[in-house]
Amino acid sequence: MASVHESLYFNPMMTNGVVHANVFGIKDWVTPYKISVLALLYEMTTSKPIALQERRRLNKLILPLQQGPDLTLGQFLKTVGECCPQTAYAVKLRLHEMADGELKDMEYFFATLPTPFRAIDSEAYKTSVVGLFMRHMLLAYNKLSFSQVYKLYKALQQYYHSQFAQPGVSPVGIPGLAADNTDMDLTSTEDTMGERMEKDELDTTPLHESDLSRGPLSQKQAEYFLARQAYLLKNDENKALKPAALQDELNNMLKFNPDFAEAHYLSYLNSMRVQDIFISTHSLLHYFDRLILSGSEGKSNGDEGYGRSLRYAALNLAALHCRFGHYQQADLALQEAIRIAQESNDHVCLQHCLSWLYTLEQMKGSDSSVLTEDSVKMAAHFCLPYLASLGIQSLVQQGAVQGKTAHELMDAMKETDILHWKHSLSELIDISLAQTTSIWRMYGKSTMAQQQAQLLLNMSSLEQVNFGVHQNNTEAFAVILCHLAELHAEQGLYGAVSEILKHLKDQFPPHTQHAKLWMLCDLKIQFDRAMNDGKYHLAEPHVTAIAALNKTEGLYRKALVLKALNRTTEAYSILQRLQLYCEKTKYTEMIIRVMLATAELHWESSGFATALPLLLQALSLARQHHLQALASETILHLAFTQLMLGVPDQALGVLHEAMEPVLAHGAVMDKGRALLLAARCQVTIAGAQVKTNPHEKSAQTLGEAAAYFSMLDCKERLRDVHYLQARLHHTLGQTAERNKCAMLFRLLDQELPAPGAAVAMRL
Amino acid sequence: FGLSSGLTGIHVQYTLVLILSTKPCEFGDLVQIKKQLISVISLCKERGLVHSVKWASELAFALDPLPKNELPPPAIFTEEDCQDLDAFGLAKSYFDLKEYDRAAYFLRGCRSQKAYFLYMYSRYLSGEKKKDDETVDSLGPLEKGQVRNEALRELRVELSKKHSAGELDGFALYLYGVVLRKLDLLKEAVDVFVEATHALPLHWGAWLELCNLITNIEMLKALSLPDCWIKDFFMAHMYTELQMIKEALQKYQSLIEAGFSKSTYIISQIAVAYHNIRDIDQALALFNELREQDPFRIENMDTFSNLLYVRSMKPELSYLAHNLVEIDKYRVETCCVIGNYYSLRSQHEKAALYFQRALKLNPRCLGAWTLMGHEYMEMKNTSAAIQAYRHAIEVNKRDYRAWYGLGQTYEILKMPFYCLYYYRKAHQLRPNDSRMLVALGESYEKLSQQVEAKKCYWRAYSVGDVERMALLKLAKLHEQLNESDDAAQCYIIYIQDIFSCGEQLEHAEVSTALRYLGQYYFKNKHYDEASLCAQRCCDYNDAREEGKALLRQISQVRDQTETSSTDLFGPLSSNNTPVRRVSPLDLSSFTP
Numbered sequence A: 001m002a003s004v005h006e007s008l009y010f011n012p013m014m015t016n017g018v019v020h021a022n023v024f025g026i027k028d029w030v031t032p033y034k035i036s037v038l039a040l041l042y043e044m045t046t047s048k049p050i051a052l053q054e055r056r057r058l059n060k061l062i063l064p065l066q067q068g069p070d071l072t073l074g075q076f077l078k079t080v081g082e083c084c085p086q087t088a089y090a091v092k093l094r095l096h097e098m099a100d101g102e103l104k105d106m107e108y109f110f111a112t113l114p115t116p117f118r119a120i121d122s123e124a125y126k127t128s129v130v131g132l133f134m135r136h137m138l139l140a141y142n143k144l145s146f147s148q149v150y151k152l153y154k155a156l157q158q159y160y161h162s163q164f165a166q167p168g169v170s171p172v173g174i175p176g177l178a179a180d181n182t183d184m185d186l187t188s189t190e191d192t193m194g195e196r197m198e199k200d201e202l203d204t205t206p207l208h209e210s211d212l213s214r215g216p217l218s219q220k221q222a223e224y225f226l227a228r229q230a231y232l233l234k235n236d237e238n239k240a241l242k243p244a245a246l247q248d249e250l251n252n253m254l255k256f257n258p259d260f261a262e263a264h265y266l267s268y269l270n271s272m273r274v275q276d277i278f279i280s281t282h283s284l285l286h287y288f289d290r291l292i293l294s295g296s297e298g299k300s301n302g303d304e305g306y307g308r309s310l311r312y313a314a315l316n317l318a319a320l321h322c323r324f325g326h327y328q329q330a331d332l333a334l335q336e337a338i339r340i341a342q343e344s345n346d347h348v349c350l351q352h353c354l355s356w357l358y359t360l361e362q363m364k365g366s367d368s369s370v371l372t373e374d375s376v377k378m379a380a381h382f383c384l385p386y387l388a389s390l391g392i393q394s395l396v397q398q399g400a401v402q403g404k405t406a407h408e409l410m411d412a413m414k415e416t417d418i419l420h421w422k423h424s425l426s427e428l429i430d431i432s433l434a435q436t437t438s439i440w441r442m443y444g445k446s447t448m449a450q451q452q453a454q455l456l457l458n459m460s461s462l463e464q465v466n467f468g469v470h471q472n473n474t475e476a477f478a479v480i481l482c483h484l485a486e487l488h489a490e491q492g493l494y495g496a497v498s499e500i501l502k503h504l505k506d507q508f509p510p511h512t513q514h515a516k517l518w519m520l521c522d523l524k525i526q527f528d529r530a531m532n533d534g535k536y537h538l539a540e541p542h543v544t545a546i547a548a549l550n551k552t553e554g555l556y557r558k559a560l561v562l563k564a565l566n567r568t569t570e571a572y573s574i575l576q577r578l579q580l581y582c583e584k585t586k587y588t589e590m591i592i593r594v595m596l597a598t599a600e601l602h603w604e605s606s607g608f609a610t611a612l613p614l615l616l617q618a619l620s621l622a623r624q625h626h627l628q629a630l631a632s633e634t635i636l637h638l639a640f641t642q643l644m645l646g647v648p649d650q651a652l653g654v655l656h657e658a659m660e661p662v663l664a665h666g667a668v669m670d671k672g673r674a675l676l677l678a679a680r681c682q683v684t685i686a687g688a689q690v691k692t693n694p695h696e697k698s699a700q701t702l703g704e705a706a707a708y709f710s711m712l713d714c715k716e717r718l719r720d721v722h723y724l725q726a727r728l729h730h731t732l733g734q735t736a737e738r739n740k741c742a743m744l745f746r747l748l749d750q751e752l753p754a755p756g757a758a759v760a761m762r763l
Numbered sequence B: 001f002g003l004s005s006g007l008t009g010i011h012v013q014y015t016l017v018l019i020l021s022t023k024p025c026e027f028g029d030l031v032q033i034k035k036q037l038i039s040v041i042s043l044c045k046e047r048g049l050v051h052s053v054k055w056a057s058e059l060a061f062a063l064d065p066l067p068k069n070e071l072p073p074p075a076i077f078t079e080e081d082c083q084d085l086d087a088f089g090l091a092k093s094y095f096d097l098k099e100y101d102r103a104a105y106f107l108r109g110c111r112s113q114k115a116y117f118l119y120m121y122s123r124y125l126s127g128e129k130k131k132d133d134e135t136v137d138s139l140g141p142l143e144k145g146q147v148r149n150e151a152l153r154e155l156r157v158e159l160s161k162k163h164s165a166g167e168l169d170g171f172a173l174y175l176y177g178v179v180l181r182k183l184d185l186l187k188e189a190v191d192v193f194v195e196a197t198h199a200l201p202l203h204w205g206a207w208l209e210l211c212n213l214i215t216n217i218e219m220l221k222a223l224s225l226p227d228c229w230i231k232d233f234f235m236a237h238m239y240t241e242l243q244m245i246k247e248a249l250q251k252y253q254s255l256i257e258a259g260f261s262k263s264t265y266i267i268s269q270i271a272v273a274y275h276n277i278r279d280i281d282q283a284l285a286l287f288n289e290l291r292e293q294d295p296f297r298i299e300n301m302d303t304f305s306n307l308l309y310v311r312s313m314k315p316e317l318s319y320l321a322h323n324l325v326e327i328d329k330y331r332v333e334t335c336c337v338i339g340n341y342y343s344l345r346s347q348h349e350k351a352a353l354y355f356q357r358a359l360k361l362n363p364r365c366l367g368a369w370t371l372m373g374h375e376y377m378e379m380k381n382t383s384a385a386i387q388a389y390r391h392a393i394e395v396n397k398r399d400y401r402a403w404y405g406l407g408q409t410y411e412i413l414k415m416p417f418y419c420l421y422y423y424r425k426a427h428q429l430r431p432n433d434s435r436m437l438v439a440l441g442e443s444y445e446k447l448s449q450q451v452e453a454k455k456c457y458w459r460a461y462s463v464g465d466v467e468r469m470a471l472l473k474l475a476k477l478h479e480q481l482n483e484s485d486d487a488a489q490c491y492i493i494y495i496q497d498i499f500s501c502g503e504q505l506e507h508a509e510v511s512t513a514l515r516y517l518g519q520y521y522f523k524n525k526h527y528d529e530a531s532l533c534a535q536r537c538c539d540y541n542d543a544r545e546e547g548k549a550l551l552r553q554i555s556q557v558r559d560q561t562e563t564s565s566t567d568l569f570g571p572l573s574s575n576n577t578p579v580r581r582v583s584p585l586d587l588s589s590f591t592p
Helices: A002-009 A032-046 A052-067 A073-083 A085-100 A103-112 A129-143 A146-163 A175-187 A189-204 A219-235 A243-256 A261-273 A277-298 A303-323 A327-343 A347-364 A369-381 A385-402 A406-423 A426-443 A446-458 A475-490 A494-507 A515-532 A536-549 A551-564 A568-585 A588-604 A608-624 A628-644 A648-665 A668-686 A692-712 A715-732 A735-751 B014-022 B030-046 B050-062 B079-096 B100-107 B113-136 B141-146 B151-164 B170-182 B186-199 B204-213 B217-222 B229-241 B245-260 B264-276 B280-293 B301-310 B314-327 B332-344 B348-361 B366-378 B382-395 B400-412 B416-429 B434-446 B450-462 B470-480 B484-501 B507-523 B527-537 B541-560
Strands: none
Touching: A032 A052, A032 A073, A032 A085, A032 A103, A032 A129, A032 A146, A052 A073, A052 A085, A052 A129, A052 A219, A073 A085, A073 A146, A085 A103, A085 A146, A103 A146, A219 A243, A219 A261, A243 A261, A261 A277, A261 A303, A277 A303, A277 B382, A277 B416, A303 A327, A303 A347, A303 B416, A327 A347, A327 B416, A347 A369, A347 A385, A369 A385, A385 A406, A385 A426, A406 A426, A426 A446, A426 A475, A446 A475, A446 A648, A475 A494, A475 A515, A494 A515, A515 A536, A515 A551, A536 A551, A551 A568, A551 A588, A568 A588, A588 A608, A588 A628, A608 A628, A628 A648, A628 A668, A648 A668, A668 A692, A668 A715, A692 A715, A715 A735, B030 B050, B050 B204, B050 B264, B079 B100, B079 B113, B100 B113, B113 B151, B113 B170, B151 B170, B170 B186, B170 B204, B186 B204, B204 B229, B229 B245, B229 B264, B245 B264, B264 B280, B264 B301, B280 B301, B301 B314, B301 B332, B314 B332, B332 B348, B332 B366, B348 B366, B366 B382, B366 B400, B382 B400, B400 B416, B400 B434, B416 B434, B434 B450, B434 B470, B450 B470, B470 B484, B470 B507, B484 B507, B507 B527, B507 B541, B527 B541
16 A cells, blocks of 8 residues: 555655755756867867877866866856967867757767777776766766757857857847837837847846856766865865855855755855854754755664764754854753763764863863863774874863973874874874974973974975965964064064064954964064053053953053053052962963062062062972973063172072073063173172273173164163163273263163163163 | 746726726725626636636625626727737637747737736746746756746846836736746835736735735835725735734624625635634634535645644544545645644654645645654654755745754754754744743753743743643742742642633643642641642542641641641632732742
């Protein structure tokens, strides 16, 4: 009974209630454009000798032409003509034969095509790319019914004539329309002019769909388009279509074939670009609703295939919420994914869930190293190299923040690097390099950082799709470029900095995901510059902008500005708050910096003795975490305090400890400051004695410091240096030099608006 | 083909248009209305607008017959009509035989309005017919969506020329509007349809097209429509479409009172309206009346079968199904009815098969997609169910049942967070439907988001809980959270609710409520109320033991405190709900 029903009412589009997108197995079909490509291939295989170079260019053209969307004849001939005008002409001639001939000419063309099954030694053999294409086309053509063949021929004629209009034959003449027009012509000429215009307008205006140049994409073309765009979105967003254009394209595709689920996924990715949560959620769910079906198609029992996509659906939803910062929702979705994955014993999916779980925990700001370690172990067990090394990278990041020893971290990185190269996980290689750069910078080894950054920038991409291209625009590149910019800024090379930032702006336009990185970097550099120049009023507006991007950093910078403006109480309270907060979140770098700033506040109230324990604490913290740059900075502070407390010998001793790393890795500013401090210590020590030797040495040091400061154009400190120099020369009795320095001092003093803090009072 | 577009229309001589549009259109004058209907029927008939003819004839049939001398005069014959007479006759015969191109060819030189309309209409229909044929014969699946009615563009150009010259009559305007709508130029289409209704108010087709284009009440209010009795029919129809059922029912009621009480059209519309607000009894009664008056009617019978299904009236449904199969088994409605019939008999495979058949007959039949989804759900074929629901959504994004169905599917798959999105969508579309709210609440509860769950349940209760489950669930939630006062309050309202509606449902749940209340009062030392609840508990099998135990406890306590135990077995107070002592808890504090 049931079988009778089925045979009677069987719907080919439907089995088991599931409509298949691709019922008849047609992935491709013949269009006029495809005929032109066939004609080109025909010309290339059969014909006359073509110059080797032209042939090469044509060969390179074949794949894009086969895979790309349909072009108009004009575009097509132009592309071919650029490679080989002779072949383009031959193709045109062949098309002309068909379009201006009869139906039999087209049939003849298909009959004479070299059959891939026969021509064993030609390029069109059935296993080659060209052969496959020709086979597809021939099969598709042979399947056409009578009316379809006729329709194809009509389309071909129109295709040809839309490019090369014929004066004799009117292209598409409906008798009724023609009659009407002549009728109108008789009445009055003016009228017809107006009407013609109107008609033209009507024809071109809002009939958006009927863009003749862009037919629907065949399944193959659509797949290629989607894959290409998805790849670009991931790796090089700027090269992908603009969000609006891409969405249009997708909508168009979905209108022609609503069952093309992958388009929904791309639409999800695309709306993520513009931070549109509604469309992205909608598209994501739609995609998975569809995928669930195609998943069940593969396995007849259904459960395996589509249960899997259910789990990944929930996981993807979690990822989406994570991306939009809805941590609670993300958490719920993730739990759901974990639960169903557990129920069906899907370890791979569970592994993915776990790695998302620790990411989520990290984003929420809580400690997740235990989870991450578990994740790495499990991933290694299930042979998921990507997840394993992602986990290790995340562990390294956490370890670096928490003060794990450098060699442990570096060892871990090395291990993962081996893994990456073995499995050629190019994405992770990029990340790993970026991470190494960041770690070196954190430790204050600017040379190493620079070297790693250059390594990544000069490495060719390993992706097959754009093999040999130097840069993608992934997060890793953004991070590296920001580091480079900051490193250059430290060396006072502001021209280079602005170039790097310009490049960043081009590569990562402000609306994109990673744009915040360079925005923060840019602001920080500008802020530092303004502070060094003593232009506090310029620094102040940056604080707000920085706070918008990173709250902690903003607060810290605000305290710095307040301190510089002598609003000590406010600055102090902010610093206290910040320290508490950072201790809670274990943000060691910031803790140390806050401590240093607090110590500086103590100096201003001459509380040098109170600053001392703070500085020692900072120093031990910095050493514990191997933060060399900050440690040297702390030592500078310590030395200065000691100098102020009247123990210049001690101060000089401490200072020597820091001098080497500062000169090797430090910023220009730090170098200058260190030298200046050293000179002051030397002067103070030598103060009582009248020996020339130490004085000359300190004069030399001061000279070096002056060179550094003038590099940065830091006039305030330069003035201080000149003052000291003048005093020194005076003691040495070198009048000419003294006068010169005094004049320089005077010039700068006049130039600077208000007298800055007393020389004695700052580092 | 073409039929689904609801085309109806013809062109009218100017004189007649004038008569029709300027006459005072009062309901009082049923004779006038009848006359107008008769003349418009003949006009539409001449132009091949079959659906409008049907509508007008049904209405005319509902009115008293006219005496012979009152019959309207035949349409005035102009010189042009006379010239075109032969060509028109020939073309009309071809048109009736669906040879549209042929009809158009013989009409091409005609000058009269009537012939012009038929000429354009033939061309339009020919394009539509070819489009349908093409769809079967297209080059590939992706091209399917691209098949267009090639004639549309030309028709639009010609019609717009004439339109700006003011040469179009009511029927031609209507055709112009249809062409614009098919080209997705919806705004222009609305304007043209409004113009068409002004030019020829009696042509129902134009109103119907307008109806499909209006998406909200603001848009409706902004239109300036002709003041004619037919406008009331339009408004009523519109209100039904916009789910403003109360207003729609009022309109239809007033139409019945005005003298259209015998119209099957109005009866069916009212029945559908009752169906939409889930007033099942009223709707069933009306449908039965409709079946009596018009036993061979197939339209709206799918709705009728839905009602029978909801009430599980197997014999009636089976009778209806057999009857309809005898009338015409290849109709979408028939297939839906049979599908419902099999579904009620739990033969879900067959049910799905029939819904599939309905979809083959009309792929844009929304109800069938959703119903098929339900069938697959019954068969536990979740993936197919999801597919069916998705199709329904593609046909109409505002189909709340499909969204709800998707939600349910994912709930069955134990993905409460995932289904939230779908339930939310459904809730957006039906903000006052308690079922979605309860579903939302349940999902939130599963996710341990009690605050949200409470909000949902309370809201579900406030919008009028259909299944009377919201309060119970709310109470249980409060119970879990140890908010005993709130829980008690909810149980009290729940019991009141159950007893006030008079139906005997869910005894078990009433007993749960009573049991909890008994314990609650006992704990709070309100022994009178506690014993009352305990006694009521004894009415229910599953709570009897506990009720007795509680009674014993109460008497023990009372003996200890040596209060008079007399009133323990005293007469029960008349009201059976112990509301008195509980402080009115501020439940509104957690309404959203």
